[in-house]
Amino acid sequence: MNLPDEPETRTQINIVPMVDVIFAVLIFFMVSSLYLTRSQQSLPVNLPTGTTGEESGPTQNTLTVVMQREGGLFLGTQPTTLDALPEAIQVRRVGTQTVVVVIRADTQVPHGQVVAVMDRLRSIPGVQIGIAIQPPSLEPSL
Template sequence: MRLPDEPESKPQVNIVPLVDVVFAVLAFFILSSLYFTQSEGLPINLPSAVTGEPQAARKVNLTISAEGEIFLGDQFVPSDQLLNAVQTLIPAGQTGLVVIRADAQVPHGQVVTVMDTLRRLRGVQLAIATQPAQP
């Protein structure tokens, strides 16, 4: 007894697993590159300084935008609640560095007001962020 010949199916290339692997590798590189970039907070234009020094202490980033809004990290903080917000980030009896990242367009008086407010806290050291001067 002879069985009928079955037509041979043509070989197929299934690219779905290949696409999954490519997207997994792409996602890995995107996520790992986020850790290589230094995220200091909101994008602002820092003033330049030749004598600026990097700070290595435990720090809290305080940003003053060009519009005069104050942010701790990326969260908006009203100026009347600034003292309490910083106090929660730096426990009593410990030393903490508050880096003030003020936009170049912010009036000097507002930066001084913020600094004066923060100097009321014990153990808080203040620093002003700048960008390296261009030669």
């Protein structure tokens, strides 16, 4: 009995699904990293609104001082005190470059406390100070 020879089929690897999976993973990590950089910028506070503020992106030499309504003072996300603030900034300083310190103070923080932090920051050489504000809402007026 003679059986017909079956033609050998060459196995092929289809890479289209693999490319789709790789792009999906890449997009996931890109979106995740954007969320992480925004969430690590500082603690949530209710910022005052202002119309004349300038947009400044985060740089390597930018530190954030957060002043909460309850009286908490943070450098980034680490709690600190007014007396320990200059030393904490010097520890985080990279070389001798100018450091921009952005103050994110809640609207309920007394003006005197903000001035005290600004005064302490001005005593550190090579530090520039910025104040964070919330841009006005873009709701249409009726």
